[in-house]
Amino acid sequence: xxxxxxxxxxxxxxxxxxxxxxxxxxxxxxxxxxxxxxxxxxxxxxxxxxxxxxxxxxxxxxxxxxxxxxxxxxxxxxxxxxxxxxxxxxxxxxxxxxxxxxxxxxxxxxxxxxxxxxxxxxxxxxxxxxxxxxxxxxxxxxxxxxxxxxxxxxxxxxxxxxxxxxxxxxxxxxxxxxxxxxxxxxxxxxxxxxxxxxxxxxxxxxxxxxxxxxxxxxxxxxxxxxx
Amino acid sequence: xxxxxxxxxxxxxxxxxxxxxxxxxxxxxxxxxxxxxxxxxxxxxxxxxxxxxxxxxxxxxxxxxxxxxxxxxxxxxxxxxxxxxxxxxxxxxxxxxxxxxxxxxxxxxxxxxxxxxxxxxxxxxxxxxxxxxxxxxxxxxxxxxxxxxxxxxxxxxxxxxxxxxxxxxxxxxxxxxxxxxxxxxxxxxxxxxxxxxxxxxxxxxxxxxxxxxxxxxxxxxxxxxxxxxxxxxxxxxxxxxxxxxxxxxxxxxxxxxxxxxxxxxxxxxxxxxxxxxxxxxxxxxxxxxxxxxxxxxxxxxxxxxxxxxxxxxxxxxxxxxxxxxxxxxxxxxxxxxxxxxxxxxxxxxxxxxxxxxxxxxxxxxxxxxxxxxxxxxxx
Numbered sequence: 001x002x003x004x005x006x007x008x009x010x011x012x013x014x015x016x017x018x019x020x021x022x023x024x025x026x027x028x029x030x031x032x033x034x035x036x037x038x039x040x041x042x043x044x045x046x047x048x049x050x051x052x053x054x055x056x057x058x059x060x061x062x063x064x065x066x067x068x069x070x071x072x073x074x075x076x077x078x079x080x081x082x083x084x085x086x087x088x089x090x091x092x093x094x095x096x097x098x099x100x101x102x103x104x105x106x107x108x109x110x111x112x113x114x115x116x117x118x119x120x121x122x123x124x125x126x127x128x129x130x131x132x133x134x135x136x137x138x139x140x141x142x143x144x145x146x147x148x149x150x151x152x153x154x155x156x157x158x159x160x161x162x163x164x165x166x167x168x169x170x171x172x173x174x175x176x177x178x179x180x181x182x183x184x185x186x187x188x189x190x191x192x193x194x195x196x197x198x199x200x201x202x203x204x205x206x207x208x209x210x211x212x213x214x215x216x217x218x219x220x221x222x223x224x225x226x227x
Numbered sequence: 228x229x230x231x232x233x234x235x236x237x238x239x240x241x242x243x244x245x246x247x248x249x250x251x252x253x254x255x256x257x258x259x260x261x262x263x264x265x266x267x268x269x270x271x272x273x274x275x276x277x278x279x280x281x282x283x284x285x286x287x288x289x290x291x292x293x294x295x296x297x298x299x300x301x302x303x304x305x306x307x308x309x310x311x312x313x314x315x316x317x318x319x320x321x322x323x324x325x326x327x328x329x330x331x332x333x334x335x336x337x338x339x340x341x342x343x344x345x346x347x348x349x350x351x352x353x354x355x356x357x358x359x360x361x362x363x364x365x366x367x368x369x370x371x372x373x374x375x376x377x378x379x380x381x382x383x384x385x386x387x388x389x390x391x392x393x394x395x396x397x398x399x400x401x402x403x404x405x406x407x408x409x410x411x412x413x414x415x416x417x418x419x420x421x422x423x424x425x426x427x428x429x430x431x432x433x434x435x436x437x438x439x440x441x442x443x444x445x446x447x448x449x450x451x452x453x454x455x456x457x458x459x460x461x462x463x464x465x466x467x468x469x470x471x472x473x474x475x476x477x478x479x480x481x482x483x484x485x486x487x488x489x490x491x492x493x494x495x496x497x498x499x500x501x502x503x504x505x506x507x508x509x510x511x512x513x514x515x516x517x518x519x520x521x522x523x524x525x526x527x528x529x530x531x532x533x534x535x536x537x538x539x540x541x542x543x544x545x546x547x548x549x550x551x552x553x554x555x556x557x558x559x560x561x562x563x564x565x566x567x568x569x570x571x572x573x574x575x576x577x578x579x580x581x582x583x584x585x586x587x588x589x590x591x592x593x594x595x596x597x598x599x600x601x602x603x604x605x606x
Contacts, residue, residue, distance in 0.1 A: 074523050
């Protein structure tokens with residue numbers, strides 16, 4: 001359901017051109033669990049941003065569920081981002097002056113969902129990550145692991161088909177990190193496609209498909225039993 | 228920033244109120260002089276205006292009492308009053324003052340909408356006969372007679388003696404003449420006393436407003452004829468004078484509004500600065516909103532709305548300040564008919580909102596065009 005064809009992404013830094021992604025071809029099926037690993041500067045975060053429609057490729061095509069999303073205009077891309085894709089960031093990116101529940105309901109507010117329906121879905125989402133009793137706390141009152149769980153609840157509230165995670169445990173201690181990974185993998189039971197960018201091999205090995213990127217290209221694409 | 232907006236709106240309201248008040252004040256003063264009035268002055272002036280006659284060309288002939296009486300015979304004229312003016316020492320016993328002396332006829336009282344406090348004005352009758360009666364102003368009475376009644380008493384003006392037949396009532400400030408210090412004598416007597424053969428003015432009352440233009444032409448024709456074909460008089464109507472004043476004061480009001488508008492522009496620039504800073508500070512938040520699926524148009528709209536709301540709040544505060552300022556000035560100067568004109572209030576409010584939108588547009592666009600990835604990576 002995700003098809004990348006000849007994706008190239010160039011950045012102009014000063015007077016130099018950086019080729020972050022060179023001619024990447026990739027296909028990811030529904031329900032797959034994929035990890036993308038590689039050294040710093042290999043382009044893995046850039047790839048994830050393009051998958052998440054946060055960035056546009058310099059050239060190439062990106063088909064999501066059969067639809068060419070690179071050709072969409074800004075409003076339609078925003079809607080696709082909202083409805084089909086969930087993003088979990090390394091630094092959580094919660095709004096500091098909103099409560100956990102309000103953070104989770106943000107995508108629904110942007111989507112124009114009615115307040116009554118929002119409340120129901122937010123409760124469900126928070127329950128799924130085990131934070132019902134923290135619903136009215138602000139991010140500053142939550143631990144790192146709890147914040148990331150709120151972020152996951154937010155990312156899944158619109159029932160997206162793809163969940164993208166960029167170093168989700170990068171800012172967490174081992175135990176919290178383990179909890180988060182468990183939740184993410186638990187989501188696969190709902191049929192969500194999970195793509196995780198990480199430099200932690202332990203996390204990366206848990207995926208059944210491991211892609212390794214070097215210098216803007218796919219260097220390895222291994223399917224095997226997860227560790 | 229809202230303070231600046233409030234000051235801007237408030238100053239527009241107060242300044243335009245002041246301008247309007249000045250305009251209305253002058254109009255009211257003119258109304259008290261009557262609107263069917265023509266004023267005839269010796270000498271041609273190139274411009275109409277309430278100033279002393281400026282002499283252009285040959286020496287003009289005197290405006291005589293006979294000229295005035297000729298004008299009274301014009302059908303569309305209801306009344307006339309000749310006017311001479313000078314200054315002379317007035318004394319009662321040992322008390323003496325130098326006062327402005329006016330020479331006129333009985334019609335002057337009504338033409339000028341003056342009132343008597345005591346006694347009666349100059350008696351009607353042949354203006355050409357000199358009489359020994361006088362009408363004095365309230366201040367003159369007070370200074371020369373103290374607590375005594377002035378009616379029937381004798382006063383000395385220059386080298387003549389006059390009997391006081393009446394005391395004028397205070398009329399407030401009037402354009403040109405302040406009744407407080409006047410002594411009014413019959414015109415013929417005044418002419419002799421002041422040694423002025425020429426009248427200063429002739430006030431001509433026309434029967435109706437519609438007859439004004441025709442009467443004006445007729446007056447000019449009669450006087451030109453009497454002056455051997457020379458049109459060496461100026462005939463102006465109160466209307467024209469009032470219109471000039473009105474125009475001048477209106478311009479003044481608009482100018483004041485413009486000046487106040489500048490402060491609104493300053494407020495707008497402040498808004499822009501504040502919002503640019505806000506956008507810079509909220510960059511990660513904007514990036515997040517976009518990452519969560521907010522289209523750029525939504526970001527743009529929400530920032531514009533924010534700018535509009537801020538300016539509205541400031542504008543409302545400004546209206547309160549403006550009306551408060553009016554109330555305060557009204558207390559200090561009750562004579563001024565203060566009231567903010569509706570157009571100024573609407574204009575101020577509208578300009579405030581427009582300023583907010585215009586100056587908020589740049590920051591809003593900047594917010595809308597933020598790249599989500601870069602915005603998020605900024606901490």
